[in-house]
Amino acid sequence: MKKIFTVLGLISATAFMNAQIVINEVYGGGGNSGSTYKNDFVELKNIGSTPVTLSGATLQYASAANAFNQYHPLPAITLNPGQKYLIQESAGAGGTTNLPTPDYIAPVPTNFGSGTNTGAGFAMAAGAGKIVLANNGVQVVSPTDSNVVDFVGYGTTANIFEGTGPAPAPSAANSVARISGDTNNNAADFVAGAPTPQNTTSGSLAVSDVQNAKAGNFVKNTFVKSDEITFGADVKDVKVYNTFGQVVKSASVKQNGTVNVSELAKGNYIVTGTVNNEPVSQKILKD
The missing domain is CATH 2.60.40.3080 (Immunoglobulin-like)
Incomplete structure (x- = not known):
C-alpha cells in the first residue's frame, strides 16, 4: 500500500519510502460482555526508520459487508520510529478498565451519506469489520485508492481487505495486532490476542x-x-x-x-x- 507522509527534516528518497505510519492494533470489543476495556480503540505505529508527520488524515470505518460510511478527522500526528499513537473510540456498557491515557479521543463520527451519529467514536463490531487510515476525508472504496495510507479488513466475513485475506477475527477478549512490518496482506500481518493498547509515552523500560x-x-x-x-x-x-x-x-x-x-x-x-x-x-x- 502507498504510504504518504510529510517527513520531518531533509532526508533521502529512500528514507521517505521507508517511513510509514500504519494501523498497528484494532479492538472493537470494548464495553462488550466479557471485555476488560471499556472502549474500542485503534492504535497507529511508525514502523519506519525516521520521524514522520501525517496531517489532514482521517480514520474511516465500515461494517464487514458494507461500504465505508463513517469517518472522523485526526490531528496532525508526528511519530518517531517505533512510536505508537492510541485513538480511543466508542464506549460500551461493559468492561472494567479504562484505556491507558489516549493520545486522541475520537469525536462523534460524520457520515458520508445521510443520517447522524450521537456517540463519540466508532462503535466498531467486535468480530468483523474494516478500518482505514486515509490521508484526507475522501470516502475510501477499496484498499488501492490513492488516499489510502493503510487498510485493515478483519474477521472472516470482511468483504474487503489487503492481500489474500482478512486479519483474524477478534472478539470481546481479543484484538488484532500487527505481527511486525507491513506486507500489505492482512491475513499474514495480523494475529489475534489480548488487547495491548499503548500511547505515545509507551516504549521506555525502567x-x-x-x-x-x-x-x-x-x-x-x-x-x-x-x-x-x-x-x-x-x-x-x-x-x-x-x-x-x-x-x-x-x-x-x-x-x-x-x-x-x-x-x-x-x-x-x-x-x-x-x-x-x-x-x-x-x-x-x-x-
Missing part, C-alpha cells in the same frame, strides 16, 4: 520493570549468534530494549518464530513480551 517482569522460557536462544531471536511460544508485543531503556525493536511472533536483529550492535539487551496474557522478560546477549 530497571524496576526488568526486576518485576515474570521470567519464562519464551526466548529460546539467549545467546544470539545468528542475528535471529527465536521464541518458544506465541508472543505478543515483543519489545527489545537497549541498556538505556530505549525500544530498539518491536514485533509479535508465533511459536518458533524469529525476530531479526541484524541491525543491532553486539551487546546486552532486554526482551519483553506477553505470553498467555502474562508479561515475560529475558536478558539476551547479541554476539
Whole structure:
C-alpha cells in the first residue's frame, strides 16, 4: 500500500519510502460482555526508520459487508520510529478498565451519506469489520485508492481487505495486532490476542520493570549468534530494549518464530513480551 507522509527534516528518497505510519492494533470489543476495556480503540505505529508527520488524515470505518460510511478527522500526528499513537473510540456498557491515557479521543463520527451519529467514536463490531487510515476525508472504496495510507479488513466475513485475506477475527477478549512490518496482506500481518493498547509515552523500560517482569522460557536462544531471536511460544508485543531503556525493536511472533536483529550492535539487551496474557522478560546477549 502507498504510504504518504510529510517527513520531518531533509532526508533521502529512500528514507521517505521507508517511513510509514500504519494501523498497528484494532479492538472493537470494548464495553462488550466479557471485555476488560471499556472502549474500542485503534492504535497507529511508525514502523519506519525516521520521524514522520501525517496531517489532514482521517480514520474511516465500515461494517464487514458494507461500504465505508463513517469517518472522523485526526490531528496532525508526528511519530518517531517505533512510536505508537492510541485513538480511543466508542464506549460500551461493559468492561472494567479504562484505556491507558489516549493520545486522541475520537469525536462523534460524520457520515458520508445521510443520517447522524450521537456517540463519540466508532462503535466498531467486535468480530468483523474494516478500518482505514486515509490521508484526507475522501470516502475510501477499496484498499488501492490513492488516499489510502493503510487498510485493515478483519474477521472472516470482511468483504474487503489487503492481500489474500482478512486479519483474524477478534472478539470481546481479543484484538488484532500487527505481527511486525507491513506486507500489505492482512491475513499474514495480523494475529489475534489480548488487547495491548499503548500511547505515545509507551516504549521506555525502567530497571524496576526488568526486576518485576515474570521470567519464562519464551526466548529460546539467549545467546544470539545468528542475528535471529527465536521464541518458544506465541508472543505478543515483543519489545527489545537497549541498556538505556530505549525500544530498539518491536514485533509479535508465533511459536518458533524469529525476530531479526541484524541491525543491532553486539551487546546486552532486554526482551519483553506477553505470553498467555502474562508479561515475560529475558536478558539476551547479541554476539
